[in-house]
Amino acid sequence: xxxxxxxxxxxxxxxxxxxxxxxxxxxxxxxxxxxxxxxxxxxxxxxxxxxxxxxxxxxxxxxxxxxxxxxxxxxxxxxxxxxxxxxxxxxxxxxxxxxxxxxxxxxxxxxxxxxxxxxxxxxxxxxxxxxxxxxxxxxxxxxxxxxxxxxxxxxxxxxxxxxxxxxxxxxxxxxxxxxxxxxxxxxxxxxxxxxxxxxxxxxxxxxxxxxxxxxxxxxxxxx
Amino acid sequence: xxxxxxxxxxxxxxxxxxxxxxxxxxxxxxxxxxxxxxxxxxxxxxxxxxxxxxxxxxxxxxxxxxxxxxxxxxxxxxxxxxxxxxxxxxxxxxxxxxxxxxxxxxxxxxxxxxxxxxxxxxxxxxxxxxxxxxxxxxxxxxxxxxxxxxxxxxxxxxxxxxxxxxxxxxxxxxxxxxxxxxxxxxxxxxxxxxxxxxxxxxxxxxxxxxxxxxxxxxxxxxxxxxxxxxxxxxxxxxxxxxxxxxxxxxxxxxxxxxxxxxxxxxxxxxxxxxxxxxxxxxxxxxxxxxxxxxxxxxxxxxxxxxxxxxxxxxxxxxxxxxxxxxxxxxxxxxxxxxxxxxxxxxxxxxxxxxxxxxxxxxxxxxxxxxxxxxxxxxxxxxxxxxxxxxxxxxxxxxxxxxxxxxxxxxxxxxxxxxxxxxxxxxxxxxxxxxxxxxxxxxxxxxxxxxxxxxxxxxxxxxxxxxxxxxxxxxx
Numbered sequence: 226x227x228x229x230x231x232x233x234x235x236x237x238x239x240x241x242x243x244x245x246x247x248x249x250x251x252x253x254x255x256x257x258x259x260x261x262x263x264x265x266x267x268x269x270x271x272x273x274x275x276x277x278x279x280x281x282x283x284x285x286x287x288x289x290x291x292x293x294x295x296x297x298x299x300x301x302x303x304x305x306x307x308x309x310x311x312x313x314x315x316x317x318x319x320x321x322x323x324x325x326x327x328x329x330x331x332x333x334x335x336x337x338x339x340x341x342x343x344x345x346x347x348x349x350x351x352x353x354x355x356x357x358x359x360x361x362x363x364x365x366x367x368x369x370x371x372x373x374x375x376x377x378x379x380x381x382x383x384x385x386x387x388x389x390x391x392x393x394x395x396x397x398x399x400x401x402x403x404x405x406x407x408x409x410x411x412x413x414x415x416x417x418x419x420x421x422x423x424x425x426x427x428x429x430x431x432x433x434x435x436x437x438x439x440x441x442x443x444x445x446x447x448x
Numbered sequence: 449x450x451x452x453x454x455x456x457x458x459x460x461x462x463x464x465x466x467x468x469x470x471x472x473x474x475x476x477x478x479x480x481x482x483x484x485x486x487x488x489x490x491x492x493x494x495x496x497x498x499x500x501x502x503x504x505x506x507x508x509x510x511x512x513x514x515x516x517x518x519x520x521x522x523x524x525x526x527x528x529x530x531x532x533x534x535x536x537x538x539x540x541x542x543x544x545x546x547x548x549x550x551x552x553x554x555x556x557x558x559x560x561x562x563x564x565x566x567x568x569x570x571x572x573x574x575x576x577x578x579x580x581x582x583x584x585x586x587x588x589x590x591x592x593x594x595x596x597x598x599x600x601x602x603x604x605x606x607x608x609x610x611x612x613x614x615x616x617x618x619x620x621x622x623x624x625x626x627x628x629x630x631x632x633x634x635x636x637x638x639x640x641x642x643x644x645x646x647x648x649x650x651x652x653x654x655x656x657x658x659x660x661x662x663x664x665x666x667x668x669x670x671x672x673x674x675x676x677x678x679x680x681x682x683x684x685x686x687x688x689x690x691x692x693x694x695x696x697x698x699x700x701x702x703x704x705x706x707x708x709x710x711x712x713x714x715x716x717x718x719x720x721x722x723x724x725x726x727x728x729x730x731x732x733x734x735x736x737x738x739x740x741x742x743x744x745x746x747x748x749x750x751x752x753x754x755x756x757x758x759x760x761x762x763x764x765x766x767x768x769x770x771x772x773x774x775x776x777x778x779x780x781x782x783x784x785x786x787x788x789x790x791x792x793x794x795x796x797x798x799x800x801x802x803x804x805x806x807x808x809x810x811x812x813x814x815x816x817x818x819x820x821x822x823x824x825x826x827x828x829x830x831x832x833x834x835x836x837x838x839x840x841x842x843x844x845x846x847x848x849x850x851x852x853x854x855x856x857x858x859x860x861x862x863x864x865x866x867x868x869x870x871x872x873x874x875x876x877x878x879x880x881x882x883x884x885x886x887x888x889x890x891x892x893x894x895x896x897x898x899x900x901x902x903x904x905x906x907x908x909x910x911x912x913x914x915x916x917x918x919x920x921x922x923x
Binding site: 313325327329379405407408409410411414415418419421422441 | 736739743746747750766778781782783785786788789809812813816820
């Protein structure tokens with residue numbers, strides 16, 4: 226995946242680039258908004274990571290310009306501003322996700338990969354399939370190896386999100402944000418319990434566990 | 449500015465420059481103008497009145513003489529005139545033959561020229577002997593023709609009238625001067641008081657500008673606009689002071705409470721490095737520990753920051769009107785499996801149709817903290833009840849009741865403070881910021897956090913805690 230990182234804190238940007246390269250991505254670094262805009266116009270990127278506060282042209286300006294030009298490349302905002310209204314302005318400017326500094330690197334990778342996936346699944350799906358796990362989005366039914374799995378509505382939403390991001394790590398905060406639609410840092414292992422419920426329903430009695438825990442990051446659903 | 453106050457001349461100058469003094473001068477000028485008009489009117493009226501009075505006296509005297517003449521003829525009039533000339537000094541008389549020659553009288557000749565025969569009034573000057581008569585004493589006179597053809601002139605000294613008018617005018621001038629003097633004096637007095645009060649205010653402003661937030665403007669107790677201004681200023685300074693204190697306190701707390709975990713982290717990293725250099729221990733394990741510590745520090749940091757910002761803002765950002773039922777349901781549902789795992793029963797009782805004004809994300813976080821606490825402190829076999837209801841006052845109340853150990857009454861106000869954790873909770877994770885954040889969220893929404901006793905002893909534990917987030921009614 227080709228990733229453009231626009232960040233004026235160079236040491237942070239290099240650590241980020243190294244980590245993302247280790248995860249198998251191709252990274253290009255730009256130190257300010259104008260250089261970032263130039264790079265974004267020049268090459269096709271799968272995801273852009275944009276710092277909110279930068280010299281020359283700030284993140285909001287950069288994303289607004291790109292969106293005006295019709296560039297729909299997914300953008301992840303990085304910001305030291307964590308207030309809810311900051312988040313709202315960021316997303317309103319056209320960013321697709323928002324991550325507050327300091328963040329866990331796993332969280333960044335998970336969100337970047339989730340963003341690239343979002344673009345691929347632009348068309349409306351009626352059916353999701355991961356390995357032998359099938360989800361019918363219209364009938365709201367789930368089968369694994371032909372056996373029907375009975376899920377609560379929230380468990381269904383949780384599994385849907387995991388299936389849409391199959392093969393990717395998703396973090397607890399991402400789940401709380403995307404499935405419950407609340408933006409706060411869950412203090413306890415409240416999400417973990419939901420996952421283990423879901424896991425007991427989809428993995429119990431099957432030889433191959435699909436829902437795995439990734440230490441320090443979150444969870445991954447894989448065939 | 450202080451040196452300006454030291455010199456008396458400069459102080460006086462300042463007094464003259466003061467706004468109320470200028471206003472006094474202006475009103476004084478207007479008053480003087482009105483006074484002058486009044487004086488002119490009084491003068492004209494008084495002068496007219498005095499002349500009318502003199503004329504009436506002359507007319508009466510002349511009428512008396514004419515009566516004598518009509519009754520007894522010119523021969524009788526003559527001795528009367530002589531007698532009156534000797535006794536009555538106020539009047540002058542002149543009796544003339546029909547062709548205008550003097551018969552008898554105290555004047556050499558009539559001041560009336562071109563006498564037509566019709567009664568004629570004249571203003572003239574008297575000279576000659578008489579008490580207090582100056583060479584040109586003002587006088588009025590009436591000349592008329594008697595029935596026998598003789599001409600009679602009766603005049604009167606009008607200097608009394610002039611004296612009367614002069615007295616009035618002098619009185620008016622005196623009153624005017626008194627008004628001006630009193631006006632200036634009262635202007636100075638008012639402006640001195642005003643300046644004094646203003647000095648109090650400007651002093652406070654100057655002190656605050658120099659960083660002394662404890663300065664307060666004097667309130668004189670007069671209840672006037674200046675007092676209102678002082679009270680407003682003081683109130684503003686109180687708020688500012690409180691807010692600054694909160695910030696300082698936040699800064700101190702952050703410094704204090706991040707220092708210990710950071711010190712711990714540093715020690716752990718140093719130990720890990722030593723162990724690694726000595727070839728013993730598991731570096732990976734140490735790094736993981738260090739990362740966990742860092743997460744803890746960051747979590748504390750963002751919680752403290754969120755609390756401080758809420759307290760500083762004094763209001764919930766991006767507040768909207770919404771029905772909290774969904775939020776309460778969501779949080780109950782979110783914590784359902786966790787409770788079940790811990791062997792706790794969780795139930796909710798959610799009233800419909802309430803409206804609150806607030807930031808859903810902050811309120812969700814606050815409620816999550818309350819449920820989190822309940823789950824954390826309630827032993828297995830207990831219960832957690834989440835309830836949304838409308839109070840009799842109309843306020844919305846979101847409460848979480850558990851059957852845990854509760855919080856002793858004397859500790860309740862303390863646990864809301866930052867970083868306070870009760871003795872029996874030391875072994876549980878958390879920085880002791882949960883309830884502080886809830887309280888900050890409640891306050892930012894114009895509401896409050898109430899801590900009370902739960903349902904009482906239950907299943908060997910208790911009495912439980914009832915934490916209620918109260919949000920003001922939306923009209």
